[in-house]
Amino acid sequence: MPTLDISNFNIVCATLGGFVTMFGLVSFLCKEKFYLSEALISTVAGVVFGPNAANWIRPQQYALGSEETLNTINLYFTRLVLGVQLVIAGVQLPSRYLRTEWKPLALLLGPGMTGMWMVTSLLVWAMVPNLTFLHALAVGACVTPTDPILSNSIVKGKFADKNIPKELAKLVIAESGANDGLGYPFLFLPLYLIKYIGDHGAGESGGAAKAMGMWFGETWGYTIIMSIAYGTAVGWIAKELLHWAEERRYVDRESFLVFAITLALFIVGTDGMLGSDDVLACFVAGNAFTWDDWFRLETMDDSLQPTIDMLLNVSVFIWFGAVCPWYAFAHNSVIPIYRLIPLGILVLLLRRLPIIISMHKQIHQIEQLRQALFVGFFGPIGVSAVFYLYISIEFLEKITVDGVQREDAAHLQEVMYVVIWFLVICSIVVHGLSIPLGKIGILIPRTLSNAVSSDRNSDEPAPFHIRSFTEQSLPGILRNRHSNISNPGNVTPHSAATGSTGTNLLPRPLYRIGGSVIRKKSGCQQQQPQKQQETDSDRDAVGTLEQGIAPGNRSLQTPSPAPGMMQPMARPGGAPADDDSSFSGSNPAAVLSPRHTEGQELVLGPRTITFADGSTARGDETVAERSRDE
Template sequence: MPTLDLSNFNIVVSVLGGWISLFGLVSYLLKENFYLSEALISLLAGITFGPLALNWVRPIEYARSEENLENVTLFFTRLVLGVQLVLAGVQLPSRYLKKEWKPLALLLGPIMTAMWLATSLLIWGLVPHLPFLHALAIGACVTPTDPVLSNVIVKGKFADHNIPKDLQKIIIAESGANDGLGYPFLFLALYLIKYIGDGGVSESGGAGLAIGLWFGETWGYTIILSTFYGAVVGWLAKRLLRYCKDRGFVDRESFLVFALSLALFITGTCGLIGSDDILACFIAGNVFTWDDWFRLATIDDSLQPTIDMLLNVVIFMWYGAVCPWRSFVDNSVIPIYRLIPLGILVLILRRPPFILTLHKQIPQIEDIRQATFMGFFGPIGCSAIFYLYVTVDFIETLNPGVGDEPRHDVAKMAEAVRVIVWFMVVVSVVVHGLSIPLGKVGVYLPRSISRSRSMSVSAERPSLQAGNFIIDLRLPRGRSRSRKGGKTLESRVPSIGHAYRIGGSVIVPPEPVQYSLSSEHHAQPEDGNGVAPRLTRTSSQPSLHIYGPPGRTVRFPDEASPNKNQQQIGVEEQGSERSNV
């Protein structure tokens, strides 16, 4: 007899598939009309379906323990970042890192360092009894700008209409490169904590050994090796793919998915050797399309954006389910009344002041408005979660032995980094996800109110009575362009129906008519160029002539002019004389 199988697999697949399907049905409306980010929407979905609400998605049951759950989240984040960074590198034009090395060096050097120090100082000042070295480590986790959340401002209708292409490209390049460059900031603090954090009692060597390891392991093995490895793999992949493509060995499906498989390969192999897979993926993606061949060949295909969207939806839904929401209120590190101001101050002071100060040195930033925009939209997301769990893994190595008590100086550090970094990610997703729609509301709401008031005033004016008709409709706008000297006058008159409103009155012709616009000198008031546009009926029906410059109101004798100085223009119909108001 059939029975219900309420296993975790069946439930989570049903929830995930159903949510992605529902989101897809209204995705264009939400993202292109309301400018809501898929990250924010998916985070809210994760909260709804997760243990905090419906409890349909139960991550702790899948992982069996908190430690395994953190490992799953770390590996999932690595996978998403690897794919996203290869795609980010592929999106950039030919030789972009070489051509724009100066502004990138400024963003990844002085500005990123200032972001790290400013964030660390805020954390140190607002978290009670937190050592400064711990604040440096936590600040390093949230210093990189996230490439996943950056897609919100560099893709879609908002970006096409409001953000110049050059600015979009520099944002993509910075968010891709600085993810991998978070290692030096983080491990400088972690090595110092390890060797001098407790006064050097547990670990011998002191600051000298810490700095030596920082240069050797972090810069040499992690950063330089991963950069070289990513460049070599990207170049070889490009040559092999082009060789096989030219000889017809590759079908279209495999060609399109090649960048994604390259991301998986680099993420896995860099993980095997313990290097920086994030930076390697970004470098490989950029070298892979160094000559623009692959980027131009796939520019019209939607596979990569589709994979990008799916990963964004799934990862932030997972974050909504696994985020330690209760720890924001119940923890032994920082009270909530300090945590909320910390989140707000970090978003305000972490990045905007430094972009505004040095924006004139970045050619892609044209004015102060663009500098403000780029400074504010430096989101904190997947990369912060990645560095969070790298930090937690490192702290566990500081314990003297299995089952022993942790070192007294790092006893609360793991809890502090979990609470603060997770809270900063949530704040960034919410604030950056709502900034654009709220900004649009702030711009358009006053205009809509003013327009509504104008319409209500216009509705009170008397209407033209034509026989048994009393009609009050609106005439669609037209666009006009005139040339000095009366030689040229062009206008687009939109297709309109059987009722035409001019000013506050309406003309109802007996049947649809066509109009042509001519440029002639008349005795009527001119538009400043000696030309009075004339809209003339071209059909055989009684003609309608409207005299007056474009953009001015045409009024009838039955209307009262709101402004005595306003220019009044007559309307002539065949069989009646022209009346001047």
Template sequence: MPTLVITDFNIVCSILGGFVLAFGLVSFFVKERLYLSEALIALIMGIALGPHGAKLIRPLIYAKDSEENLDAINLAFSRLVLGVQLVLAGVQLPQKYLAHEWKSLAMLLGPVMTVMWLVSGTLVYALIPGLTYVQALAVGACITPTDPILSNTIVKGKFADKHIPVPLQRIIIAESGANDGLGYPFLFLMLYIYRYAMLSDRVGHGVGLFFTETLLYTIALSVVYGIVVGWVAKELLHWASLNRLVDRESFLVFAIALALFIVGTCGMIGTDDVLACFIAGNVFTWNDWFRLETLDDSLQPTIDMLLNITIFLWFGAVAPWTEFGNTLEIPFGRLLAVGILVLLLRRPPVVLLLHWYIPRIKSIREAIFAGYFGPIGVSAIFYLYVTIEFLADVEKLPLDESQLKGVKQMMIATKLVVWFAVISSVIVHGITVPFIKIGNVLPVTISRSVSRMTDNIPGLGGLISRSPSRSRNSVSAPLPDVGPRDRRVNVSDISGPIPPEVALTSDQVERGKALAWDDENLERGRDRGQRSAPQQTV
């Protein structure tokens, strides 16, 4: 006699598969017409299906009713997704990108990231009660890196192709990938100060650990390991491809397998697997061979989409929703203030101020975009649970009652602030593009409606002045569609030597120069009904 087998495994598979199927049926409409990010949709569905909604996804039960097990699951899941995403982010960058764009990356990963950390920590210190400045800077370090997963949802798609120059898209991807791994020094500098200077008198030991364990072992070794593994993997795959030893399926999945290998091996030796994955992805496509070979294949974007949906569905279910308003030490109003002010002050002002020194940000308009779209996401959750794991070890030390209370308060504050910042970023950045589109379309629609109404009212049409060049009977020639920036041939956007596969003829170069005028002039020309750029026959 058949019986229902309603196990957790069957429920999770049904929910995940059903949601991917349902979302897939309307994915083009949602992402390319409504301009909503898949991360936001998955987060909302996770809330609806999680323990605070339909209770179909039950994270705590999967963790055997253990908060410690649940924290370990969250840490492992975020590590896995970040590792794969960062290798894919490194692979999609052009030939020798890190070497060609070192000036822009040095500014973004140096002064800009440092100011982001200090601003975030200062806001946490000012608004969250009971934390010392060192503790607040540790919390701020968790939300300092920009997220490569959410960044990809912003710089891909029809909106990005039309409105975001390709060089700006690439520098955002590169920065979000590199600064994830470089969040370690900021975080562990504060954690070591807290443990060895504030909870004990072993300052020298803490300083030594920071330089040896964090800077040399965790960061430097990760960079060297990523370079070696990425280069060896590239050479082996190239050799196997030349000798016809690898089939197409294995060729396409090679970068993903490389990410899994690095996450596992770095996890075993205790280095920064996040940074190693990004470095390995860049080295793996250093000569642009693999990127050009897989340019028209959709396996990597498909895996990227599945990981995005899965992890944000899980985040929606596992986030501490009930704790946001029920924690007496941190009122909800203060959390809301932190979420808003961090998004407004953490990144936009410093990028706008220093964009003159970042070669790849060429205008104030681009600086505003690069500053605003610095989302907080999976990388912040990763650093959150790294911090909780560190503080759990600190709790086991022989501490007095006040010190133990401070450690527990820091764990609670870090958990609530980081989760709330991530949720705020997913929501705000997820709905920003639709609001931009509404802001652009609504005035035009209202103007056209008013024009039709006045034309139908006798005598009223003449009250509205028209310029001679835009009279009622005149027909304005439509502007030619120059297409998205990435389809233009702009020699200034090409990093390094041009590969033979994409070599340009002199006619193509001249055509690229003719079409690559300034975007602001083009927009002003469209508003006036004519080009602002010099008229040329192309």
């Protein structure tokens, strides 16, 4: 008998595959029409599929009920996603970007990050009860870096194409990539101090001197500087090897396109084994890999990297929705919910915005105050904050006294767990809904204004339809076009150019010369006296059909200039045309056949040439040939 195998693996594959498939069907509608980010949609899906609702995604079961194992899964998952994302971010930047734009990046990564760190720490210190400022510095350091995944979703798409300059978008990507790896010094300065001087240094010896020595030596020397050197070396060697293989045609297209992704996996693994900052190394390697812009230009139109990027984004935010401690937000022993919500609002408003506004004049990519407001507000908190959270938890769990975690370290761990997860969720929701809500805020006043205007003007005459130019000037041609096609011999000269008033209504002339269309600058229609109609109609000649011109259409005659020079056009009947109706080209003064096209524009195709002496020639005979014959 066949049996059902409802295992966790099968459930996860079905859930993830089903969601990505269904989301793919409406992805353009959600992202380009409603401006909803895939991070927000995926997080909501994670909540629905997670243990708080459908329970199809079961993080605790995957970790075998161990909180420590679950923390390790979260740490490694975020490391993997950040590593791939930062290599892609580095590859997206133009040639030598870190060298050419080092001044604005230095402002954002130096004073900018320091200011964000201090403001966030002060807000946490003020809102969380019984928390020392040193502990608040550790919390603030985790949310100081801007998230490259959420930033990337903001600077791409239809909204970004219309509202964000390209140079500003590149700066946002570069900042979010670099400050992720540079979050280590901000985090480990308070962590080392907590370890060696917190709780009077219980369980540890060395004091503040050892803490500062560890910070300068291990954090700056080994973690930061070594990761920069390692990423630069690996990226440069990878670029040269790929050049060498491509010149000899050793690499196929598929391997070429996926090269940056595999490079990210290699750096995450090797730099992780060295115990250095693999996140920063990935970003530096990605930029060094495309230092000459060759790989970026070769893969610019390829969709493999964005596809992998999308799959990783969807997966990690579904996981966040499932693993997030929703219950702990309202039920914890460190901060009540009525303090937690204002803390989230204040951090999103004050963490970055005042700092960017204060120094935006020194950043040449930020040209207007409106752009400064945008860059200051959209500094999202996301995957990088969760990554630093679990780096901190791993560090704090090792601060023990007699084999038991020290009390101050345990308290800080709980504060960080609740506050940082809440700030991440706030950023995903607020930054994910800011653009669509802003669009609604613009559209609703316009709709209400239009409705009020309609009510006020209800007693005024109703608007009337104004016929298009072609309907006014050539009613016969438009009305009889299809009948002329079916009856080629049924040609009525006056119906094509005579209006209901009995006067000739000639359209504004349009001339096709090669690939150009030239319109007469003067009025849209010209009138002739009724007594000239018969004379004009006698002078009209029926042009033969061009390819694609409906049979039976009446050609309009325009006289030719004297040989060797261009003359002003003459109206039918001999009336001189305005000077601005003349034109130059290889086929002047052609008899032009009107053709109605989409949008009711009159396109006139040349057929024959009528010269001043009354003789005619084929449309492809040039003026120079005619002059030579004479």
